[in-house]
Amino acid sequence: MTNLFKFMNVFVKVYFLLKKRVLMKSIKKIGENFSFDPKSEIVSPHYLEIGDNVFIGSNAYISADISIGNNVMMGPSLTILGGDHFFAVKGKYQRFLYPKERENVKKIYLEDDIWIGANVTLFGGVTIGAGSVIGACSVVIKSLPPFTVCVGHICKPIKKIFSDEDLKEHLQILGLKEDRIDEIINRRNFELTTWSIQNIKSVDNTNIYWETLEDE
Template sequence: MKKIHIALYYLLLQYLPVGKSYNRFSKIWWIIRGITCKKIFKYCGKNVHIQRKAYFGSGKEVEIGDNSGLGINCEIPSNIKIGKNVLMGPNCVVLNGNHEFKDNDIPIIEQGMRPSRRTIIEDNVWIGYGVIITPGRILKKGTIVAAGAVVTKDFPEFSIIGGNPAKIIRMRK
């Protein structure tokens, strides 16, 4: 049954209009996407917003808390954990793997992949437009990630971070 919901999402539902106010049917499509994702994800809280063309692979290990969402065109791995009240802007990418490259005598393409690393996004996090998050990061409670940031390491709770690579801009507390 899960495969049917995944097929339904990727073949049809991901292309339906966005948001609550795009047109009078947009809220219906948004609700239908949410119901379908509840059937796909390991855990899907209440009032979850899955926007147009969000990609989550098989979704089998995705956990997403209440009042959280994936922005338009976001790409997340199928093993991510997202807390409550998380805002994710459009075009964000969360990576969970990387190529192996330690042997200079073997072409990178022949060295395979490093083991997958799970990303955790804790509660009350705001991720801006076009953010890239490298494998295995933990975005701690209350963090704000500025648009276009490349997150390559972990930061303390209530950090405001931005840049490439991301660094602390200031603390919220």
């Protein structure tokens, strides 16, 4: 029994290693330092574009045309769905609708420096703006502004990440050009108005972060 257990353990490890290698070769575009759990399911890897320093947590399910930027982190049990199954067809059971073309696929864009929490679901056609944080168990059906904290069963912005002044300083430190910085700040403020959200609080954990490092 012990030998059988060891054999099965080795077999499973080899299976997932081979699965990961096949997926990596099938992905349309991969940047440097990409990490994901081979237990995750990527249905259409040839429609997946991935930037540098991207991490996808365990047990993800991805079935979408998706472009992922640089420095993006995703928690466990992420679900990304880029299309809808056909329904409401006379004379057909929904279970047996098989169109010739891919079904209602809408591309998803995840910009740079995003953190997506555990058990988040993303639907087709959305863009998550650079620098945003998506809270655990959120359901994203509408595009979200850059540098915002967003949560909810219909995910929406609840806080800015940095005030406009501090965001400008942050992006300058990261080396972005002034026109790109202005574009991000103006876009955030405009997109917040489309949510009928104004004057929300901003969060800045800079001092807390450096204090924790000093305590070590």
